[in-house]
Amino acid sequence: MKKHIPNFITLLNLFCGCVAVVFAVMNQLEFAAVFVFLGIFFDFLDGFAARILNVKSEIGVQLDSLADMVTSGVVPGIVMFQLLNMAQKDGWNLDLFGMHSQVGLLPLSGFIITLASAYRLAKFNVDENQVSSFLGLPTPANTLLILSLPLILFYQNNETVSVVILNQWFLIGLTILSAFLLNSRIELFALKFENWSFKDNGIKYLFLIGSLVLLLTMKFLAIPFIVVGYILASIIEKQFLAN
Template identity: 65%
Template sequence: MRSYIPNFLTLLNLFSGCIAVVFAVMNQLDMAALFVVLGIVFDFFDGFAARVLKVQSELGVQLDSLADMVTSGLVPGIVLFQLLAMSQGSAWVGGTGVAESSQWCGWKFPPIALLGFIVTLSSACRLAKFNIDENQVTSFIGLPTPANALMVLSLPLILIFHQNDFLNGIILNQWFLIGFTLVSAYLLNAKIHLFALKFKSWSFNDNAIRYLFLIGSLVLLITLRFMAIPVIIVLYIFLSLLMKKE
């Protein structure tokens, strides 16, 4: 019976991702972000449960990546699609909301919005590589899809909750969004070694970088709120490169 627990948690991740897709398509991006975060929590605990119960399996590995493809791959692509559509002065809600003048060949959304799905395609490549790469057990090569998803979803959360005209102008600029999409896609598959938050012991000496990252992330979240998320991703990459040099 215990062998089913991790897979059940993985399916909850997938179910959360499905709900997030619905909200993202409806342009309710704050709710989409909420269910992506919930899915990422389930994603963390399915691996944790598998290790604690000693029931890790090949099925679990494949199922985990399939769930992540929806929660951390498809949803960020839809979110960037929506933001790019908004950068053209229109919101796409279930096929409506684009003015006649914005339509192209009958499409009810600006074609530039499709660039957002570059992140979805890059996430698929990232997850496929992870499944066949035996070197990504204690560390990652390239930004993990959940971290990338959080970085993408920070954009609408900043728009909704920070209400800063300067930041809004940047985030809804099409060139910023295109550049952000390309950087996100690159980071997913870059040959950058990043540490995993897996503690073999609770010793500070053995996990100094991890503790520093967690404490720093907490301070940033308290002070900057949703603006902290991209900063945390940069901190994660910086500390990983520092850790590699040691």
């Protein structure tokens, strides 16, 4: 019975991702973000449960990536589509087989994130070396970065923030950067602890403490800084271990 517990938790991640897709398509991005956060929580919890119960399985690995493809692949692509649609002032509309659509071509570039996420997850599934660390930005971290943008707009908006986030070239640049980071060769630490020693996990502890301080002081605006901090902390840790 216990072997099914992690897979059930993974399915909860997938369910949250499906609900988030519905809200994202309806352009209710704050509700989409809520269910994405829940999905990412279940994504963390299923791996934790598998380790505690010692019931790791190949089907669990595959199911986890399939769930992540929805929650952390499809949803951020739709969110970026909606943001680009909001930012686009002029553009070309789609004309297919004599049918005219109000969907602009530029916003469709947001789905580059979805394509890059799919490729990243496929590589992860066949790479046996990404256990204690990741190559490239994990899809949940990238999703938090993308989902933070509408939350900042809705809850911490000011003229400067709005001008930056709703600039179509900023969003296109972020989309390209996101796709690059997802599939880069940058080695990033996983938040897994073999022991609780500060000597062995100092960088991770400092990162977690710093992230908490940023969240308490900057709220949603902290998320982009946390993702950047995660990348920098990983690079510093690798250099420290190399020496």
